[in-house]
Amino acid sequence: METSLNQITLGELSIGSRLLVRSKKDWRAAVISQFNEEKATLIVCSPSGRTYRLHRCLEVEIIYDGTIPILKIEREEDWRENFSKYDSRW
Numbered sequence: 736m737e738t739s740l741n742q743i744t745l746g747e748l749s750i751g752s753r754l755l756v757r758s759k760k761d762w763r764a765a766v767i768s769q770f771n772e773e774k775a776t777l778i779v780c781s782p783s784g785r786t787y788r789l790h791r792c793l794e795v796e797i798i799y800d801g802t803i804p805i806l807k808i809e810r811e812e813d814w815r816e817n818f819s820k821y822d823s824r825w
Contacts, residue, residue: 745775745806746793754797754804755814756789762814765789765806 748754748767756765756779765777770793777789796807805814 743797744793745791745795745797746770748797748804752804754806755818756806757808757812757814762818 745767750767750769752767754765754767754777755762756777757763758779763779763781765779767775768778768788769776773793774790775793777791778786779789780786791806797804798807799805800814
């Protein structure tokens, strides 16, 4: 994953921005749905076709892999190796 000198935070993205987030088992696609004073609400897609909400601090760093924004995690991991497989009907 690439790291740039101009790190941005979750709070600097706009509502509707799509990004990748790490769940317990795999990487998933998410979208920012709203902000409040302290946290952002993310809507995350699950492989079953349902969605759920996560709340994250506005100060969490965003890193980019090319043009793909990724919510930074503690350890280095390639998201391509464990990206969630979605419902094949779609």
